[in-house]
Amino acid sequence: xxxxxxxxxxxxxxxxxxxxxxxxxxxxxxxxxxxxxxxxxxxxxxxxxxxxxxxxxxxxxxxxxxxxxxxxxxxxxxxxxxxxxxxxxxxxxxxxxxxxxxxxxxxxxxxxxxxxxxxxxxxxxxxxxxxxxxxxxxxxxxxxxxxxxxxxxxxxxxxxxxxxxxxxxxxxxxxxxxxxxxxxxxxxxxxxxxxxxxxxxxxxxxxxxxxxxxxxxxxxxxxxxxxxxxxxxxxxxxxxxxxxxxxxxxxxxxxxxxxxxxxxxxxxxxxxxxxxxxxxxxxxxxxxxxxxxxxxxxxxxxxxxxxxxxxx
Numbered sequence: 001x002x003x004x005x006x007x008x009x010x011x012x013x014x015x016x017x018x019x020x021x022x023x024x025x026x027x028x029x030x031x032x033x034x035x036x037x038x039x040x041x042x043x044x045x046x047x048x049x050x051x052x053x054x055x056x057x058x059x060x061x062x063x064x065x066x067x068x069x070x071x072x073x074x075x076x077x078x079x080x081x082x083x084x085x086x087x088x089x090x091x092x093x094x095x096x097x098x099x100x101x102x103x104x105x106x107x108x109x110x111x112x113x114x115x116x117x118x119x120x121x122x123x124x125x126x127x128x129x130x131x132x133x134x135x136x137x138x139x140x141x142x143x144x145x146x147x148x149x150x151x152x153x154x155x156x157x158x159x160x161x162x163x164x165x166x167x168x169x170x171x172x173x174x175x176x177x178x179x180x181x182x183x184x185x186x187x188x189x190x191x192x193x194x195x196x197x198x199x200x201x202x203x204x205x206x207x208x209x210x211x212x213x214x215x216x217x218x219x220x221x222x223x224x225x226x227x228x229x230x231x232x233x234x235x236x237x238x239x240x241x242x243x244x245x246x247x248x249x250x251x252x253x254x255x256x257x258x259x260x261x262x263x264x265x266x267x268x269x270x271x272x273x274x275x276x277x278x279x280x281x282x283x284x285x286x287x288x289x290x291x292x293x294x295x296x297x298x299x300x301x302x303x304x305x306x307x308x309x310x311x312x
Contacts, residue, residue, distance in 0.1 A: 013041075135149050
Protein backbone atom coordinates (compact mmCIF):
# COMPACT_ATOMS: atom_id res chain seq x y z
CA UNK A 1 0.00 0.00 0.00
CA UNK A 2 1.33 3.44 -0.94
CA UNK A 3 0.31 6.57 0.97
CA UNK A 4 0.80 10.18 -0.10
CA UNK A 5 0.87 12.85 2.61
CA UNK A 6 -0.27 16.21 1.24
CA UNK A 7 0.85 18.95 3.62
CA UNK A 8 0.25 22.64 2.83
CA UNK A 9 2.93 24.86 4.36
CA UNK A 10 2.89 28.58 5.06
CA UNK A 11 5.60 29.95 7.37
CA UNK A 12 6.12 26.90 9.59
CA UNK A 13 9.90 26.37 9.41
CA UNK A 14 10.30 25.13 13.01
CA UNK A 15 7.78 22.30 12.69
CA UNK A 16 8.72 20.69 9.39
CA UNK A 17 11.59 18.50 10.53
CA UNK A 18 9.82 16.96 13.56
CA UNK A 19 6.66 16.53 11.47
CA UNK A 20 8.51 14.58 8.78
CA UNK A 21 10.23 12.47 11.44
CA UNK A 22 6.92 11.73 13.16
CA UNK A 23 5.30 10.63 9.91
CA UNK A 24 8.24 8.35 9.06
CA UNK A 25 8.05 6.77 12.51
CA UNK A 26 4.33 6.00 12.51
CA UNK A 27 3.57 5.17 8.86
CA UNK A 28 5.83 2.10 8.78
CA UNK A 29 5.73 -0.46 7.20
CA UNK A 30 3.76 1.20 4.39
CA UNK A 31 5.37 2.76 1.33
CA UNK A 32 4.85 6.51 1.46
CA UNK A 33 5.79 9.93 0.14
CA UNK A 34 5.49 13.30 1.84
CA UNK A 35 4.43 16.07 -0.51
CA UNK A 36 5.05 19.49 1.02
CA UNK A 37 3.20 22.25 -0.85
CA UNK A 38 4.83 25.61 -0.08
CA UNK A 39 2.06 28.20 -0.24
CA UNK A 40 4.32 31.23 -0.59
CA UNK A 41 6.28 30.97 2.67
CA UNK A 42 8.56 33.89 3.51
CA UNK A 43 10.19 32.72 6.75
CA UNK A 44 12.71 30.23 5.35
CA UNK A 45 10.32 27.27 5.32
CA UNK A 46 11.15 26.54 1.69
CA UNK A 47 14.83 26.17 2.45
CA UNK A 48 14.00 23.74 5.27
CA UNK A 49 11.77 21.71 2.94
CA UNK A 50 14.49 21.54 0.31
CA UNK A 51 17.01 20.35 2.90
CA UNK A 52 14.63 17.63 4.04
CA UNK A 53 14.00 16.61 0.43
CA UNK A 54 17.72 16.33 -0.26
CA UNK A 55 18.22 14.06 2.76
CA UNK A 56 15.12 11.87 2.40
CA UNK A 57 13.92 10.27 -0.84
CA UNK A 58 10.37 10.05 0.55
CA UNK A 59 9.98 13.84 0.59
CA UNK A 60 9.02 16.03 -2.35
CA UNK A 61 8.38 19.77 -2.52
CA UNK A 62 6.08 21.86 -4.70
CA UNK A 63 6.42 25.63 -4.45
CA UNK A 64 3.53 27.88 -5.43
CA UNK A 65 4.21 31.31 -6.94
CA UNK A 66 2.61 33.05 -3.97
CA UNK A 67 0.23 32.66 -1.05
CA UNK A 68 -2.91 31.35 -2.78
CA UNK A 69 -4.56 29.76 0.24
CA UNK A 70 -5.11 26.28 1.60
CA UNK A 71 -7.59 25.17 -1.07
CA UNK A 72 -5.11 25.96 -3.86
CA UNK A 73 -2.32 24.17 -1.99
CA UNK A 74 -4.45 21.07 -1.38
CA UNK A 75 -5.75 21.02 -4.95
CA UNK A 76 -2.15 21.15 -6.19
CA UNK A 77 -1.17 18.33 -3.86
CA UNK A 78 -4.18 16.22 -4.86
CA UNK A 79 -3.33 16.64 -8.54
CA UNK A 80 0.16 15.28 -7.84
CA UNK A 81 -0.86 12.51 -5.42
CA UNK A 82 -0.53 8.87 -6.37
CA UNK A 83 -0.78 5.51 -4.69
CA UNK A 84 -3.72 4.08 -2.80
CA UNK A 85 -4.40 6.60 -0.02
CA UNK A 86 -3.96 10.30 0.69
CA UNK A 87 -3.40 11.84 4.12
CA UNK A 88 -3.82 15.56 4.68
CA UNK A 89 -2.26 17.19 7.73
CA UNK A 90 -1.60 20.71 8.90
CA UNK A 91 2.08 21.59 9.15
CA UNK A 92 1.96 23.27 12.59
CA UNK A 93 2.39 20.06 14.66
CA UNK A 94 -1.03 20.45 16.27
CA UNK A 95 -1.91 17.18 14.53
CA UNK A 96 -0.24 14.13 16.09
CA UNK A 97 1.45 11.70 13.62
CA UNK A 98 1.01 8.84 16.09
CA UNK A 99 -2.69 8.82 15.10
CA UNK A 100 -1.81 7.54 11.61
CA UNK A 101 -2.32 3.81 12.40
CA UNK A 102 -5.75 4.54 13.91
CA UNK A 103 -6.85 6.31 10.72
CA UNK A 104 -5.69 3.34 8.64
CA UNK A 105 -7.51 0.87 10.88
CA UNK A 106 -10.75 2.88 10.63
CA UNK A 107 -10.51 3.08 6.84
CA UNK A 108 -10.15 -0.70 6.71
CA UNK A 109 -13.67 -0.96 8.17
CA UNK A 110 -14.99 -0.01 4.72
CA UNK A 111 -14.91 3.79 4.71
CA UNK A 112 -13.59 6.07 1.99
CA UNK A 113 -12.90 9.18 4.11
CA UNK A 114 -11.80 9.27 7.75
CA UNK A 115 -11.74 12.70 9.37
CA UNK A 116 -10.10 13.71 12.61
CA UNK A 117 -12.28 15.05 15.42
CA UNK A 118 -10.53 17.40 17.84
CA UNK A 119 -12.82 16.46 20.74
CA UNK A 120 -10.53 18.30 23.17
CA UNK A 121 -9.23 21.34 21.33
CA UNK A 122 -6.35 23.49 22.60
CA UNK A 123 -7.09 26.76 20.82
CA UNK A 124 -8.23 30.21 21.98
CA UNK A 125 -11.94 30.57 22.72
CA UNK A 126 -12.40 33.01 19.82
CA UNK A 127 -11.54 30.07 17.55
CA UNK A 128 -13.24 27.19 19.33
CA UNK A 129 -16.70 28.68 19.89
CA UNK A 130 -17.33 29.85 16.29
CA UNK A 131 -15.84 26.56 15.05
CA UNK A 132 -18.26 24.47 17.12
CA UNK A 133 -21.23 26.51 15.89
CA UNK A 134 -20.02 26.23 12.29
CA UNK A 135 -19.45 22.47 12.54
CA UNK A 136 -22.85 21.86 14.14
CA UNK A 137 -24.66 23.91 11.51
CA UNK A 138 -22.87 22.31 8.53
CA UNK A 139 -23.38 18.79 9.91
CA UNK A 140 -27.10 19.54 10.36
CA UNK A 141 -27.57 21.26 7.01
CA UNK A 142 -25.86 18.59 4.91
CA UNK A 143 -26.64 15.62 7.18
CA UNK A 144 -22.96 14.73 7.52
CA UNK A 145 -22.31 12.50 10.58
CA UNK A 146 -19.28 14.46 11.81
CA UNK A 147 -18.44 16.68 14.77
CA UNK A 148 -15.47 18.42 13.13
CA UNK A 149 -16.02 19.17 9.44
CA UNK A 150 -13.01 21.45 9.11
CA UNK A 151 -10.29 19.36 10.76
CA UNK A 152 -7.25 19.27 8.46
CA UNK A 153 -6.26 15.75 9.58
CA UNK A 154 -7.92 13.40 7.08
CA UNK A 155 -7.32 10.08 5.34
CA UNK A 156 -8.96 9.48 1.97
CA UNK A 157 -8.78 6.97 -0.79
CA UNK A 158 -6.94 8.47 -3.75
CA UNK A 159 -10.05 8.01 -5.88
CA UNK A 160 -11.83 10.52 -3.65
CA UNK A 161 -9.25 13.31 -3.95
CA UNK A 162 -9.20 12.89 -7.72
CA UNK A 163 -12.96 13.43 -7.93
CA UNK A 164 -13.70 16.16 -5.38
CA UNK A 165 -13.25 19.62 -6.86
CA UNK A 166 -11.96 22.19 -4.38
CA UNK A 167 -11.40 25.85 -5.15
CA UNK A 168 -11.83 29.16 -3.40
CA UNK A 169 -12.16 28.12 0.25
CA UNK A 170 -14.01 24.83 -0.20
CA UNK A 171 -11.25 22.78 1.47
CA UNK A 172 -13.29 23.19 4.66
CA UNK A 173 -16.10 21.14 3.11
CA UNK A 174 -14.20 18.18 1.65
CA UNK A 175 -16.32 15.70 3.69
CA UNK A 176 -19.50 17.26 2.27
CA UNK A 177 -18.13 17.09 -1.26
CA UNK A 178 -17.21 13.44 -0.76
CA UNK A 179 -20.58 12.52 0.75
CA UNK A 180 -22.36 14.23 -2.15
CA UNK A 181 -20.64 11.68 -4.40
CA UNK A 182 -21.86 8.89 -2.07
CA UNK A 183 -18.47 8.13 -0.57
CA UNK A 184 -18.60 6.72 2.96
CA UNK A 185 -17.45 9.31 5.50
CA UNK A 186 -16.67 8.86 9.20
CA UNK A 187 -14.45 10.30 11.94
CA UNK A 188 -12.25 9.34 14.88
CA UNK A 189 -11.33 11.48 17.91
CA UNK A 190 -7.72 12.64 17.72
CA UNK A 191 -5.27 14.26 20.09
CA UNK A 192 -4.80 17.97 19.52
CA UNK A 193 -1.80 20.01 20.68
CA UNK A 194 -1.31 23.65 21.45
CA UNK A 195 0.63 25.58 18.85
CA UNK A 196 4.30 25.52 19.85
CA UNK A 197 5.83 27.66 17.12
CA UNK A 198 4.81 30.60 14.95
CA UNK A 199 1.38 32.15 15.03
CA UNK A 200 -2.08 31.15 13.88
CA UNK A 201 -3.24 32.22 10.41
CA UNK A 202 -6.77 32.52 11.77
CA UNK A 203 -8.45 35.86 11.08
CA UNK A 204 -11.86 37.46 11.46
CA UNK A 205 -12.40 37.23 7.70
CA UNK A 206 -12.80 33.46 8.07
CA UNK A 207 -16.30 34.05 9.47
CA UNK A 208 -17.54 35.56 6.22
CA UNK A 209 -15.57 33.10 4.10
CA UNK A 210 -16.99 30.16 6.02
CA UNK A 211 -20.55 31.46 5.68
CA UNK A 212 -20.09 31.96 1.94
CA UNK A 213 -18.60 28.47 1.61
CA UNK A 214 -21.69 26.96 3.21
CA UNK A 215 -24.06 28.99 1.03
CA UNK A 216 -22.12 27.99 -2.10
CA UNK A 217 -22.07 24.33 -1.09
CA UNK A 218 -25.80 24.33 -0.30
CA UNK A 219 -26.59 25.80 -3.71
CA UNK A 220 -24.27 23.39 -5.55
CA UNK A 221 -25.61 20.40 -3.63
CA UNK A 222 -29.24 21.14 -4.44
CA UNK A 223 -29.16 23.01 -7.75
CA UNK A 224 -25.82 22.33 -9.40
CA UNK A 225 -27.37 20.66 -12.42
CA UNK A 226 -30.57 22.71 -12.51
CA UNK A 227 -29.99 26.31 -11.35
CA UNK A 228 -33.14 27.35 -13.20
CA UNK A 229 -35.21 25.43 -10.63
CA UNK A 230 -33.90 27.60 -7.80
CA UNK A 231 -34.29 30.91 -9.61
CA UNK A 232 -37.62 29.82 -11.05
CA UNK A 233 -39.01 28.95 -7.62
CA UNK A 234 -37.75 32.26 -6.23
CA UNK A 235 -39.01 34.25 -9.22
CA UNK A 236 -42.50 32.75 -9.28
CA UNK A 237 -42.79 33.32 -5.51
CA UNK A 238 -41.89 36.97 -6.02
CA UNK A 239 -44.41 37.31 -8.85
CA UNK A 240 -47.15 35.67 -6.77
CA UNK A 241 -46.52 38.00 -3.84
CA UNK A 242 -46.40 40.95 -6.24
CA UNK A 243 -49.77 40.04 -7.74
CA UNK A 244 -51.22 39.65 -4.26
CA UNK A 245 -50.04 43.16 -3.36
CA UNK A 246 -51.47 44.57 -6.59
CA UNK A 247 -54.86 42.97 -5.98
CA UNK A 248 -54.84 44.23 -2.38
CA UNK A 249 -54.02 47.73 -3.64
CA UNK A 250 -56.82 47.67 -6.20
CA UNK A 251 -59.29 46.65 -3.48
CA UNK A 252 -58.03 49.36 -1.11
CA UNK A 253 -57.88 52.12 -3.76
CA UNK A 254 -61.55 53.17 -3.87
CA UNK A 255 -61.89 52.91 -0.10
CA UNK A 256 -60.79 55.28 2.62
CA UNK A 257 -57.05 54.67 2.08
CA UNK A 258 -56.20 55.49 -1.54
CA UNK A 259 -52.58 56.32 -0.64
CA UNK A 260 -52.13 52.91 0.92
CA UNK A 261 -53.70 51.29 -2.13
CA UNK A 262 -51.34 53.15 -4.45
CA UNK A 263 -48.36 52.10 -2.34
CA UNK A 264 -49.47 48.46 -2.44
CA UNK A 265 -49.88 48.57 -6.22
CA UNK A 266 -46.48 50.18 -6.70
CA UNK A 267 -44.80 47.65 -4.40
CA UNK A 268 -46.57 44.81 -6.17
CA UNK A 269 -45.41 46.01 -9.59
CA UNK A 270 -41.81 46.23 -8.37
CA UNK A 271 -41.95 42.76 -6.80
CA UNK A 272 -43.60 41.18 -9.84
CA UNK A 273 -41.04 42.81 -12.17
CA UNK A 274 -38.21 41.60 -9.93
CA UNK A 275 -39.68 38.10 -10.06
CA UNK A 276 -39.68 38.16 -13.85
CA UNK A 277 -36.04 39.26 -13.82
CA UNK A 278 -35.15 36.46 -11.39
CA UNK A 279 -36.76 33.90 -13.71
CA UNK A 280 -34.75 35.32 -16.62
CA UNK A 281 -31.55 34.92 -14.55
CA UNK A 282 -32.46 31.27 -14.01
CA UNK A 283 -33.01 30.71 -17.73
CA UNK A 284 -29.68 32.38 -18.48
CA UNK A 285 -27.97 30.15 -15.91
CA UNK A 286 -29.46 27.07 -17.59
CA UNK A 287 -28.26 28.32 -20.98
CA UNK A 288 -24.72 28.80 -19.67
CA UNK A 289 -24.77 25.39 -17.99
CA UNK A 290 -25.94 23.57 -21.10
CA UNK A 291 -23.58 25.41 -23.46
CA UNK A 292 -20.33 25.56 -21.51
CA UNK A 293 -20.46 22.80 -18.89
CA UNK A 294 -19.96 19.17 -19.77
CA UNK A 295 -20.68 16.74 -16.94
CA UNK A 296 -18.01 14.12 -16.31
CA UNK A 297 -19.82 10.79 -15.86
CA UNK A 298 -16.69 9.36 -14.21
CA UNK A 299 -17.55 11.37 -11.09
CA UNK A 300 -20.45 9.03 -10.36
CA UNK A 301 -19.01 5.65 -11.39
CA UNK A 302 -18.28 3.29 -8.50
CA UNK A 303 -16.83 0.50 -10.64
CA UNK A 304 -16.72 -0.31 -14.30
CA UNK A 305 -17.08 -3.80 -15.69
CA UNK A 306 -14.66 -4.94 -18.34
CA UNK A 307 -16.07 -5.09 -21.83
CA UNK A 308 -17.42 -8.54 -22.61
CA UNK A 309 -16.32 -9.81 -26.00
CA UNK A 310 -19.29 -10.41 -28.25
CA UNK A 311 -19.40 -13.49 -30.45
CA UNK A 312 -18.72 -12.91 -34.12
